[in-house]
Amino acid sequence: xxxxxxxxxxxxxxxxxxxxxxxxxxxxxxxxxxxxxxxxxxxxxxxxxxxxxxxxxxxxxxxxxxxxxxxxxxxxxxxxxxxxxxxxxxxxxxxxxxxxxxxxxxxxxxxxxxxxxxxxxxxxxxxxxxxxxxxxxxxxxx
Ligand code: THU
Numbered sequence: 550x551x552x553x554x555x556x557x558x559x560x561x562x563x564x565x566x567x568x569x570x571x572x573x574x575x576x577x578x579x580x581x582x583x584x585x586x587x588x589x590x591x592x593x594x595x596x597x598x599x600x601x602x603x604x605x606x607x608x609x610x611x612x613x614x615x616x617x618x619x620x621x622x623x624x625x626x627x628x629x630x631x632x633x634x635x636x637x638x639x640x641x642x643x644x645x646x647x648x649x650x651x652x653x654x655x656x657x658x659x660x661x662x663x664x665x666x667x668x669x670x671x672x673x674x675x676x677x678x679x680x681x682x683x684x685x686x687x688x689x690x691x
Contacts, residue, residue, distance in 0.1 A: 589624035653677035
């Protein structure tokens with residue numbers, strides 16, 4: 550699958566695409582590969598992987614890379630995020646960025662995968678579950 554695909558993609562394909570996206574992680578410091586797939590409001594699909602930096606704090610997570618690709622690809626909102634990692638739990642910063650563009654009932658699919666890309670477990674959550682009481686633009690009247 551290319552990084553932007555405008556066709557309707559089945560859930561299983563999106564899970565596989567998130568696992569595949571891990572291959573493009575730039576993570577020489579942590580060696581911890583994370584892949585992400587975002588489904589935009591248009592139905593288009595965007596992929597991302599974590600990109601680290603020798604100045605560690607400049608590292609950007611896979612989820613935010615995929616979300617920013619979606620937004621700069623013309624999406625106004627996102628419908629779902631798929632995250633593949635050994636321990637696929639989006640960090641707090643990524644959850645907050647999701648809340649900027651996704652409804653509280655938006656789907657976050659957590660894919661636990663081995664280093665070789667074997668899928669161990671797939672769990673679907675809502676953003677509301679992962680980030681209750683979110684600081685949202687609508688809630689803050691911004
Ligand atoms: N990382 C992500 O890409 N997403 C997350 O939600 C958590 C952490 C990356 C950042 C860093 O490159 C590596 O995982 C180890 O923290």
